[in-house]
Amino acid sequence: MTLIEASAINNTASADIFPLIDTHTHFDAPVFDEDRIEQAQLAYDKGVRHLVLVGYLQRHFARLYETQQQISHAEQLSNVTHLHQEKCFPKVHIALGLHPFYIEQHTDAHLQEMAQMLNSNRPLAIGEIGLDTFTDAMKQPEMFAKQQRFFGAQLDMAVAHHLPVMLHIRKAHAEALALLKAHRYDAHQLGGIAHSFSGGVQEAKAFAKLGFKLGVTGQITNPNAKKLRLAIQAAVESYGIDCLVIETDCPDMMPILCQTVDHSLKPASPNNASALGQDKENEWGATSMHSRNVPANLLYVLHSLSELLKVPASILAEQLWLNSCNALQTKWSDTL
Secondary structure (H helix, E strand, O other), X not given: OOHHHHHHHHHHHHHOOOOEEEEEEOOOOHHHOOOHHHHHHXXXXXXXXXXXXXXXXXXXXXXXXXXXXXXXXXXXXXXXXXOOOOOOOOEEEXXXXXXXHHOOOOOHHHHHHHHHHHHHOOOOEEEEEEEEOOOHHHHOHHHHHHHHHHHHHHHHHHHHHOOOEXXXXXXXXXXXXXXXXXXXXOHHHHOOEEOOOXXXXXXXXXXXXXXXXXXXXXXXXXXXXXXXXXXXXXXXXXXXXXXXXXXXXXXXXXXXXXXXXXXXXXXXXXXXXXXXXXXXOOOOOOOOOOOOOOHHHHHHHHHHHHXXXXXXXXXXXXXXXXXXXXXXXXXXXXXX
């Protein structure tokens, strides 16, 4: 992507608005506490009609529901106090899951509590769950065995409750595919998303063949992400654009068009890896108001993907809406 092409995408994204679904966010993160309502309204103004809050630690499950209620309350209050200038916000949905990177912190009691929550307060999906061997510690046999056990248990919950899953997989695609088969998870029937897809061409085709949608983040806007861009193109050549969904993964995965240089900040993690998987104790400790991604930036993901695939943004947005509904087993109306 040249500077001219990047500028064109930036200008187009500012002008054209389409109904969009942000299929994966951590909008409940503390870095949004000061202006979450304003950012939610901005996202709506940029076309985001639904966003999904995705769980990763049992101790933060309550925070997901509090954030959902906060935005719902803001919309209700707006309807009462701004009768002639109604403020609108995206609808907020919740996925519950125990993230593989935090496997040391997960206990069997957390699995049991999650199972009970599925019965009492059914979420939209289960996630993010999966396997992660990004670090040497995560590759250790005992650690990886526990990851596999928790992944399998959550897949069983998804099958039992007929819920789609959101997969987090880093450097363990083959093992994840084997577990999906062993636990009889059928994405053609249940839906599902390979969140923030990071594999190569063969992995992309394998997950698309199984019925999973590949989650495309702001990383697609980086012209140096050649492996990812090639994998997405290859999957689309084989399975069409209906194998994709888009997401911000905010506050991570800032589109390159939105990045600014701030030398006071810590350097970005390698390969644009999620900050969620960098520090087990303080998930977004290095993220500031200036370096966070926001749901409104989903529009940049759409336009960069449109440029990559040479599909008009209007047509791509319409298909991505249908893809997201299929992946999440919903039937939302795509009206602005």
